[in-house]
Amino acid sequence: MSLEPAVKRAPVMKDVAKLAGVSYQTVSRVLNGHPNVSASARERVEAAIAALGYRRNPVARSLVTRRSQTVGVLASELGQYGPSHTLLGLEQAARDAGYFVSIASLREVTTPAVQDILGRFADQAVDGIIVIGPHPGLLEALDAIEHSFPVVAATSDPDRPAGAGVDQRLGARLAVRHLVELGHTRIGHLSGPSDWYDAAERVEGWREAMAEAGLAAEVLIEGDWTARRGYEVGLEIAASRPATAMFVANDQMALGLLRGVQESGLAVPRDLSIVGYDDQPEAAYFFPPLTTVRQDFEALGRRCIEALLAAFDEDHAPARSVEPQLVVRSTTAAPPQVVAR
Amino acid sequence: MSLEPAVKRAPVMKDVAKLAGVSYQTVSRVLNGHPNVSASARERVEAAIAALGYRRNPVARSLVTRRSQTVGVLASELGQYGPSHTLLGLEQAARDAGYFVSIASLREVTTPAVQDILGRFADQAVDGIIVIGPHPGLLEALDAIEHSFPVVAATSDPDRPAGAGVDQRLGARLAVRHLVELGHTRIGHLSGPSDWYDAAERVEGWREAMAEAGLAAEVLIEGDWTARRGYEVGLEIAASRPATAMFVANDQMALGLLRGVQESGLAVPRDLSIVGYDDQPEAAYFFPPLTTVRQDFEALGRRCIEALLAAFDEDHAPARSVEPQLVVRSTTAAPPQVVAR
DNA sequence: CGGGCTCCTGTGAGCGTTCACACTGATCGC
DNA sequence: GCGATCAGTGTGAACGCTCACAGGAGCCCG
Numbered sequence: 237m238s239l240e241p242a243v244k245r246a247p248v249m250k251d252v253a254k255l256a257g258v259s260y261q262t263v264s265r266v267l268n269g270h271p272n273v274s275a276s277a278r279e280r281v282e283a284a285i286a287a288l289g290y291r292r293n294p295v296a297r298s299l300v301t302r303r304s305q306t307v308g309v310l311a312s313e314l315g316q317y318g319p320s321h322t323l324l325g326l327e328q329a330a331r332d333a334g335y336f337v338s339i340a341s342l343r344e345v346t347t348p349a350v351q352d353i354l355g356r357f358a359d360q361a362v363d364g365i366i367v368i369g370p371h372p373g374l375l376e377a378l379d380a381i382e383h384s385f386p387v388v389a390a391t392s393d394p395d396r397p398a399g400a401g402v403d404q405r406l407g408a409r410l411a412v413r414h415l416v417e418l419g420h421t422r423i424g425h426l427s428g429p430s431d432w433y434d435a436a437e438r439v440e441g442w443r444e445a446m447a448e449a450g451l452a453a454e455v456l457i458e459g460d461w462t463a464r465r466g467y468e469v470g471l472e473i474a475a476s477r478p479a480t481a482m483f484v485a486n487d488q489m490a491l492g493l494l495r496g497v498q499e500s501g502l503a504v505p506r507d508l509s510i511v512g513y514d515d516q517p518e519a520a521y522f523f524p525p526l527t528t529v530r531q532d533f534e535a536l537g538r539r540c541i542e543a544l545l546a547a548f549d550e551d552h553a554p555a556r557s558v559e560p561q562l563v564v565r566s567t568t569a570a571p572p573q574v575v576a577r
Numbered sequence: 578m579s580l581e582p583a584v585k586r587a588p589v590m591k592d593v594a595k596l597a598g599v600s601y602q603t604v605s606r607v608l609n610g611h612p613n614v615s616a617s618a619r620e621r622v623e624a625a626i627a628a629l630g631y632r633r634n635p636v637a638r639s640l641v642t643r644r645s646q647t648v649g650v651l652a653s654e655l656g657q658y659g660p661s662h663t664l665l666g667l668e669q670a671a672r673d674a675g676y677f678v679s680i681a682s683l684r685e686v687t688t689p690a691v692q693d694i695l696g697r698f699a700d701q702a703v704d705g706i707i708v709i710g711p712h713p714g715l716l717e718a719l720d721a722i723e724h725s726f727p728v729v730a731a732t733s734d735p736d737r738p739a740g741a742g743v744d745q746r747l748g749a750r751l752a753v754r755h756l757v758e759l760g761h762t763r764i765g766h767l768s769g770p771s772d773w774y775d776a777a778e779r780v781e782g783w784r785e786a787m788a789e790a791g792l793a794a795e796v797l798i799e800g801d802w803t804a805r806r807g808y809e810v811g812l813e814i815a816a817s818r819p820a821t822a823m824f825v826a827n828d829q830m831a832l833g834l835l836r837g838v839q840e841s842g843l844a845v846p847r848d849l850s851i852v853g854y855d856d857q858p859e860a861a862y863f864f865p866p867l868t869t870v871r872q873d874f875e876a877l878g879r880r881c882i883e884a885l886l887a888a889f890d891e892d893h894a895p896a897r898s899v900e901p902q903l904v905v906r907s908t909t910a911a912p913p914q915v916v917a918r
Numbered sequence: 919c920g921g922g923c924t925c926c927t928g929t930g931a932g933c934g935t936t937c938a939c940a941c942t943g944a945t946c947g948c
Numbered sequence: 949g950c951g952a953t954c955a956g957t958g959t960g961a962a963c964g965c966t967c968a969c970a971g972g973a974g975c976c977c978g
Contacts, residue, residue, distance in 0.1 A: 248963090248964055248965085249964065249965070250964085258927080258928090259927065259928045259929080260928090260964090260965085261927075261928060261929080261966085261967095262926090262927065262928080264965070264966065264967095265926095265927090268966085271925095272924095272925060272926055272927085273926075273927085274925085274926065274927090277926085277927085291696065291700055292700075292964090292965080293640075293700065293963090293964050293965070294700050294701060294965095295636060295639050295640050295645070295700075295701070295702055295963090295964080295965090296640050296933090296963070296964035296965040296966090297964080297965055297966075298636050298965090299634075299636050299637050299640050299933050299934070299935085299963090299964080299965070299966095300932075300933045300964090300965055300966045300967075301933090301965085301966070301967095302933085304636070306679075314661065314664070314665050314668075315661070315662060315665055320655065320656070320661040321656060323655070323680075324655050324656055324682060327655075327680055327681065327682050328682065328684065331681065336679050336681075336697065336701060337679065337680050337681075338647075338677055338678065338679050338680075339664075339668055339678050339679075339680055340668065340672065340677075340678075341665060341668050341669065343669065355632065356677065359632055359633075359634065359635050359636075360635060360636070360677060361636055462858065463858060463859045463861070463862040464858075464861070464862070466862070467862055488858070488859055491859055491862050491863075492859075492862045494862075494864070495862045495863075495864050495866075498864065517803065517804060517805075517829070518804045518829055518832055518859075520804065520805070521804040521805070521807070521808055521832050521833045521836045522832075522836075523835070523836050523839065523864045525836075589933095589934055589935085590934065590935070591934085599957080599958090600957065600958045600959080601934090601935085601958090602936090602937095602957075602958060602959080603956085603957065603958080605935070605936065605937095606956095606957090609936085612955090613954095613955055613956055613957085614955095614956070614957085615955085615956060615957090618956080618957085633934090633935080634933090634934050634935070635935095636933090636934080636935090637933070637934035637935040637936090637963090638934080638935055638936075639935090640933090640934080640935070640936090640963050640964070640965090641934090641935055641936045641937075641962075641963050642935085642936065642937095642963090643963085
């Protein structure tokens with residue numbers, strides 16, 4: 237007994253087997269929930285596991301199974317509010333499902349860079365990967381590379397085979413309808429970069445809702461998600477007054493817009509109504525508090541994991557889109573004067 | 578040739594060895610940079626590796642070495658601006674150093690929860706772990722659990738043996754000094770939660786700088802990092818005017834404060850000067866643009882990796898703290914009237 | 919009562935790598 | 949010219965697990 241080595245190694249399957257009086261194979265069967273194990277053997281094994289504090293070694297396991305209970309997350313814009321919160325929900329859901337999360341962020345979206353990361357993920361034997369904050373370029377680069385594991389994209393691209401997304405068109409329509417109901421007819425859109433799926437979908441939603449209301453979708457300005465850009469656009473809008481309301485594709489740009497417009501002497505919402513997108517916690521404390529569209533990013537993260545699980549086996553429902561919600565605060569009101577077209 | 582199995586397996590060391598006309602051990606030696614390999618053998622092996630597109634299997638490798646080229650990141654508040662950006666820098670630096678990053682976020686900081694995650698990390702054979710956004714409670718929980726790998730905390734706690742942090746005291750002093758130079762004497766502090774190291778350090782920095790200036794550090798209000806809390810405090814301050822300037826422990830609270838104060842009829846900076854902390858990109862577009870202290874979180878993330886590398890072997894310098902910078906914008910000015918004490 | 923079935927269990931091999939060791943041939947000093 | 953050293957190389961065994969297979973016990977049926 238005291239002849240044991242001083243450094244106590246972590247127990248392995250053989251130790252459990254010996255204590256339970258069975259072979260290591262039986263231990264393995266118990267661990268993997270195999271059916272053909274007698275109740276008494278199972279009990280003894282479980283008792284031995286508990287007594288020894290045994291933990292199965294996932295590295296050894298994945299050497300032979302070629303799977304690692306790990307999902308790789310490929311993120312291109314983790315600094316942004318949306319992606320970082322999606323990651324949050326993702327990680328929780330993954331862990332609940334017994335998966336590790338390995339992340340890799342992309343400095344630049346080039347095929348070699350994506351290839352490098354995919355290679356690393358493959359070496360690591362990830363069971364699947366999830367792409368966050370995707371540009372089409374990223375997905376194309378992904379498609380161009382052969383890979384042996386399922387890929388789920390957190391995107392709203394409806395053409396995408398596997399994925400989970402927020403219904404961006406719906407969100408955009410909620411925003412526009414709200415403005416239409418207030419009496420606005422000239423409703424502009426400050427979009428995200430056109431090479432983001434989410435941005436493109438919001439543009440489409442804006443177009444659709446305008447068409448439904450019988451309005452012309454004329455004022456479309458492309459942004460880049462930053463407050464700085466919102467500010468610049470705010471100055472322009474204050475100067476030329478092309479619209480009485482702006483639907484802005486994220487809260488940060490809305491913040492900048494708010495400031496640019498107000499700095500130019502316009503009042504919000506008196507002279508210009510603004511609807512943001514995301515509902516970051518700060519949006520309620522903008523000046524004035526921002527009317528915006530809430531996206532539940534953490535739910536999105538959870539959906540991604542569900543989608544990946546569904547890709548692993550058929551039992552899981554795919555359940556794709558998360559519904560956005562309109563949150564009305566104080567940046568929207570009736571237009572300055574009702575303009576009859 | 579055509580008798581090869583249809584599903585082409587990835588090449589393994591033996592394949593490389595055969596092609597190079599050496600034993601698999603020699604291949605291993607080349608891969609690991611062992612000295613005792615002849616130049617000709619090395620060349621042949623390298624050529625074979627390139628020809629086959631061989632990649633070493635890290636899973637098999639870590640089964641025997643008990644290391645995985647992976648660092649675990651334990652984060653408690655990944656939703657916050659600081660932690661998420663620290664993660665960003667961390668991930669980049671880790672990948673550059675050849676490490677994978679596996680993340681786990683904590684829903685609640687309890688010893689069992691920390692234990693669970695540490696156990697998973699241990700199973701995964703991580704080489705070390707990094708803790709982001711640490712409360713003392715988290716570090717205590719960590720210390721309470723025996724672990725066999727180095728732990729680095731992204732914290733400014735000077736008592737911490739291993740870690741990297743932003744010099745929070747310095748940041749606080751920069752803020753206070755700026756206000757002092759403008760002529761303020763009653764400078765309050767809206768802090769972060771007192772159980773965060775960073776928050777506590779900023780309080781200390783505020784105290785020190787006040788003492789240096791011969792001022793009494795009287796107005797200390799505890800916050801929770803949220804804009805909501807900042808707003809509440811703003812209302813209170815507008816009502817009782819306990820100070821002519823507030824140093825606020827993060828930009829989000831500063832945003833709320835700004836709004837609470839302005840909604841109550843005070844003008845910023847005419848009636849109250851405000852200095853934030855973090856310099857999120859949005860801070861420049863607050864109304865008015867926020868004077869704040871910039872923290873380079875991505876640099877912090879890099880430092881964490883450096884610190885971990887230093888813990889692995891002695892060659893790396895520890896190089897701990899990142900210097901914050903004051904960014905003066907438009908929320909600070911001379912006090913309403915100079916009050917001679 | 920023996921063949922066939924089912925249920926449970928154990929043995930052997932292998933996953934792809936590294937480590938400890940043993941071996942070879944050359945170089946060295948004396 | 950002999951043992952000792954040394955660089956360079958190969959062999960066996962591990963790491964901890966799962967998979968494929970084989971074998972033993974118990975049962976039913978003819």
